[in-house]
Amino acid sequence: MEQASTLNRHIATPLSTSVPTGKLGVWWFLASEVTVFGGLIACYILTRLGSTGWKEAAAHLSLVFPLLNTLVLLTSSMTMVMAHAAVEAKDSHRLRTFLMVTVLLGVGFLLLKAMEYSREMAQGFFPHTGLFWAFYYGMTGLHALHVLGGVIVNLILLLTVPTATETQQRRVEFAGLYWHFVDIVWIFLFPLLYLT
Amino acid sequence: MSDMVVAKVADVTPHVYEELGFWRKYVFSTDHKVIAKQYLALGLLWAIAGGLMAYMMRWQLAWPETPVLLFRWIPEPFMYDGYMGPEFYNALVTLHGTIMVFFVAMPVLLAAFGNFLIPLMVGARDMAFPRLNMLSVWVFALASLVLFVSFFVPGGAAAAGWTGYPPLSARAEYTGVEWGLNLWLIALALEFASFLMGGINFLTTVINLRAPGLSMFRLPLFVWMQIVAAVLFMLSVGPLIAGAVMLLMDRLLGTTFYLPAGGGDPLLWQHLFWFFGHPEVYVILLPGLGIVLEIIAVFSRKPIFAYRSIIYATIVAGILSFIVWAHHQFISGIDPRLAMPFSITTILISVPFAFVVFAMIATLWKGAIQFTTPMLFALGTLANFILGGVTGIFNGSAPLDIYIHDTYFVVAHFHYTLFSVTVLGGFAGLYYWFPKMFGRMLHDTLGKVHFWLTIIFFNSAFIPMHLVGVGGMMRRIANPLQYEFLQPLQPLNVWITVSVIMLLIAQIPFVVNCVWSLVAGVRAEQNPWRANTLEWSAPSPPPHGNFAAVPVVYRGPYEYSLPGSAQDWLPQDYEVLTQAAARS
C-alpha cells in the first residue's frame, strides 16, 4: 500500500525562471536576429576573403557619414537607457522627452543613410555595380530597415502610453533591448565595411 | 473502487470572453485553441493542393504527354486542355515541395498541435504572448495569400525546385518565371517570420508558464520535442533569411551574389539553404515523434521507456543536425575533402534516432496494447519511419551518393521519413486529440478503414520508388520515356502513380469522418482515453482559460499501471490521498 506521499511528489523550488516572460521572449527574438545578421556578415567575410578589389571599392565610401551615424546611434542608445531610467523613476515628462529624442535620433540615422546612399548612387555606385556594393547595400539596407522598425516601435510607445506606468516600464525595457541590439549590429558593420 | 481521490481547489476565474462578438472570437482571436484551429484549417487546405499537385505530376510521369484525368478545366497558360508543358511541371515540382514542407508540415505539426496543446499540457491558461500568437497566424495567412497569388502572375509560379538553386533562380531569363519566384521568396520570408514569432511564444510559455509542480523533467515528451524543434528553427533560419535577401537582391536589383559573372558563387546559396534545410527537416520531424510517444504510452498503458534519455538523445540529434548539411552537396562542387567528414557526422546522427526508435519499441514491451485508431497510426508511423531511417544510411554515404544523388532513391527516402512522421503522425494526433479539440469522438471504424487504406497505398507507392531510384531515374524530369535506360522502369512508374491515386482517394474517409463527427459525432467525455497529461484535465473542448483552476502537478506524465493501484492511470494533477482518508 503506497503512502500518498510517495505518489504525490511535491516540488518546492520555483518553476519558471526568474527572468520575466516578456524579457525571455525578446531575448529569443534577438537570438534569431543574431543568426540573420551573423549569416549575412559571415557571407560577407568569406566572400571578401576570396575576392579581390574590395578594398579599392570600399575606398569610395565616405567616412563622415558612418562616423556621424555611429555617434547618432550610440547617443540614441544612451537616451534610450535614460528613458528607461525615467520610467523606473516614474517621471513621465522625462520619459516622453527621452523617447522623443531617441526617435528623432533614429530618424536622423535614416536621413543620414539616405543622404549617403544618394551620394554613392550619384557617383555611379549601385547594388549591381559589384559584389562589394551588393553586400554594402544589402547589409546596411537590412540594418536600416531594422532601425526603421525600432523607430516605429519607439514612436508607438511614445504615442500610446506616454506615462510611466509599470507596463510601460517593461515595454521600454524590451524596446531598449531591441534598440541596443540594432546599435550593436551597426558596431559590427561599421568596421567591416568602412574601416577595412 | 479506486483508492485515488481527486482533490482540486475550487476557484472560478471570471472572464469577459463570452461577450466578444463573432469576429473577435473566431477570426481575430488571441485564444491559442482558436489560433491552432486556424493553422490546422490553412494547413489542411494546402495539403489538398499539394496532394493534387502530386497527382498531376505522377500522371505525367506514368502517362507522359497525355491529358491529366479530371484536370482539363485548368486554363491556359497553365495547361492546354489537360496537357502539361515542362514549365508547368517544374512549377508543380517546386510548389509541391514548398507547400508540403512550409505550408502543411509546419502549420499542422508545429503550429496547430503546438498551439493547442502546449498551454494545456503545461497547465497554463494561454500562451505567454496571445496577441503575438494572433499576429503569427495572420502573418502565415498573408504568406499563404502571397504564395497563392504567385500562381497567377505572368510567367507562373516558381519553378526552380523547392531548393531554388541559383543561377537558375537568380535570373528570370533562366526559368521564364519573373514575379512568381519573387513572390515565392516573399511568401517564405513571411512564413519564417510567422514561425519565429510562434517559436518565441512556445519557448517562453514552456520556460515560464508551467503549473506549480511541473518541473522540466515532468513535461510530456511532446512538449520537449516542440521546444527542441523551436530552438532548432530559430537558430538555423537566420542564414537562410540572409540568403533569401541576397537572392531577392540578385533578382530585383541586378546584384551578383550568386552569379559567377559578377564574382559571386552559386554554392553560397546551397550552403545557406542547407545549413537551415537540414535542421528544418528535424524541426518538422520532432513534433510528430512527440505525438507518437504520447500515444504509445497511453495505449500501452506503460511509462515511456527511458524518458530522460530520450530527451538527451533528441538534444544530441538537434546539435548534430547543425553539422551535417553538406551531405546534400557531396557532388555539388565542394572540395572533395569535405565529403567524408560530413558523411561521418551524417551517419552518426542515426544513433540518437535509433535510440528513440528502440525506446519506443521498449515501451511496447510488456505493455497492454490497445489498437485504437490513434495507436494504429502511431505504430504505422514508427514502422514506416524505421524504413526511412535505414535508407538514410545509403544517402549519407558519400561515394554511394555519387550515384543516388538527385534520383528517386532520395525522394523515396525523404517521403518515408517525412510522410510517415508528419502525415501518419499527424493523423495519429488528429484522431487522438480530436475529442479534446472539438468535443466529439471521430468514428472509430471509419478511422480504421482510413488507416489501413492509407498505410497500404503509401507503401505501395513508395517502396517501388526505391527501385526506380536504383534504376537511375533522375528527379524533376517530366517524361522518363525520353531516356532509353529508364524505359524498363516505366511499369514501376505506372504502379506508383496508380498507388498515389488510391492513396489520395483513401483520404476521403477521413474527410467524411471529420465533417460528420463535427456535426453529429458522439460527444466526447473529458478523458476518453484515460490519459495522464494535463490537457485531459480540462473539459472537451476546453473553454477560454482552459482550466477552472490552475492545476497543481504531483508527478511525471507517464505513471501508467502503477503496481498495487486499482486503475492503470494516474493523471499528473490528481492528488493521492491516503487510502484511509479516501474510504472515510
Added chain:
Amino acid sequence: MLSWLPENVSTYGTDIDSLFALIYYITGVTFLLVEGLLLLFLILYRRRQGRRAAYIAGDRVGELTWILVPCALVLVLDVWIDVRGTETWEKVKGHIPPAEVQVRVVGKQFNWDVFYPGPDGQWGTVDDRRLENELHVPVGQVVEVVLESQDVIHSFFLPHLRLKQDVVPGRKIPAWFVATKPGRYEIPCAELCGFGHSGMKGWLTVHTPEGYRDWVQQQLTALPPAQVSAALSTTPH
C-alpha cells in the same frame, strides 16, 4: 533491389556497387530484426483480460542497457560503412589518375557541348573539335572530363559508369572514369536546369581501341575546328 541497377561498365563502378551491397545487407538485416521485434511485441503484448502492463520506466542502468547495446551496435555498423566509404570516396573523387584521353564538357540549357583538344593534345589550337551531345572514348583507358557550365547548374550523370558530378558556372570541375565495355550509354542531366531539363541528354560511345582510332581519324578530324575559348568561365577553380 540491386538488380535494378543499370549495367555497370566502369572500373570504380564495381567499388560503388559493392559498397551499395554492403549497406543493403547491413541495413536490410537491421531493418528486418527491428521490424520483426516490433511486430512480435504487438502480437505478444496486446491487451488481454486480467493481464496488466508492467511498470517499467527504463531509467535504471540495467534497463537502459537493452537500448544502449543495440545503439552501440548501430554505431559499430555505421563506422564499418564509413571506413569502406572513405576508401571508395578516395578512389573515385580523391584524385584524378593520369589521363590518357582528355575532354572538356560544357553544360548549357539544354545540351552538352563536348570539346576535344585534337591529336596535338593542346587546347586552343586549330585541331580542337566540338561535338554536340556526343562523347566518344576508348575502352579501358583513363578519360578525364573537365566540366563547366555556361549558364546554370547542371549535373553530368553517367549511370552506367556510376559517375555523377554537378556542373557549376564559375568552376572547372574534373572528373574521370575508365570504361570496361564498348557500347552506347546515355548522359542525362541530373540537376534541374530549366524547362528543358527533362530530355537533356547526351550519348557516350565507348569504342574498342581500334574503333576509337578510326573514329578520331575519320570523324573527329572531319569536323570543322572549334573555337575553344580559354576562359569559358570567369573564375577558374
